[in-house]
Amino acid sequence: MPLSPSPERKPLHTRRVTCQGYERADGLWDIEGHITDEKHYAFGNDWRGTIEPGQFLHEMWIRLTVDDTLTVRAVEVATDNSPFAHCPAILPNFQRLVGLRIAAGWTSAVKQRLGRTEGCTHLVELLGPVATTAFQTLAPVFNARRTGTAAGPPPVLNTCHVMASDGPVVKRWFPEHYTGPADGERTQD
Incomplete structure (x- = not known):
């Protein structure tokens, strides 16, 4: 175990972030991110009623399709679970990423397009690990070019x-x- 043992405790919240990169048959690359938030106790929600342990408060997905230069060619986003009924209404704004290149300044450019009320905090946060996954996925391309x-x-x-x-x-x-x-x-x- 990489961390030292802790005192007795009980879990309250688990966030999971999973990212995967895929090489497509058409020469492009799909980079997908999935984020979930789960409470380990039941609690009330005005929109969904009681959210039980094992049910996700947040469950969101994003796919960036990029080319060999890490330029975003297509974006797909989905919200399966959220705390408010109108959370998914912001998803069309993520099309603003099309044409943006994953490179120095990526985070700043994302926040300019999707910061504050223009985006979803959870999906915007997910774009950081997705960008890192894009670099890792395209490593063979970059290695060949070096x-x-x-x-x-x-x-x-x-x-x-x-x-x-x-x-x-x-x-x-x-x-x-x-x-x-x-x-x-x-x-x-």
Whole structure:
């Protein structure tokens, strides 16, 4: 177990986020996300009545269809369970993602189009893990491209400390984009 043992406790809430990436026969890619929220006790809801343990308060889905550049070509969203009858009314707004590229600035661009009252908090949050899943799904495409520089820097460059342009992974995998000291150079601490 990666975490230390905790004192005696009882579960109250479980959120599950599942994302999957698929290669399509037509050359595009489907990236799907599913989010659920479940309370471990019964509680009243004005719209749905009593929500029992095992029933989802939230259950929502999103599919982004992207091309090899991670540009969104199609969006599908669904809300199977929500706390309010009018939650699904906002789903058409998610078509605003079509044409957007999953790259630096993705989160900001999503919030510009779907932030606050223009979207659903849960589906907007789900777009973060969906974007990460898109990168992981298309890794073979990016790996095949990393030998040439004509396409520009790899999308993962400077996205975390391991992919820092001055780090050992970039030095090995993307030497043409490495910005650290050359072999034999000394760095000052």
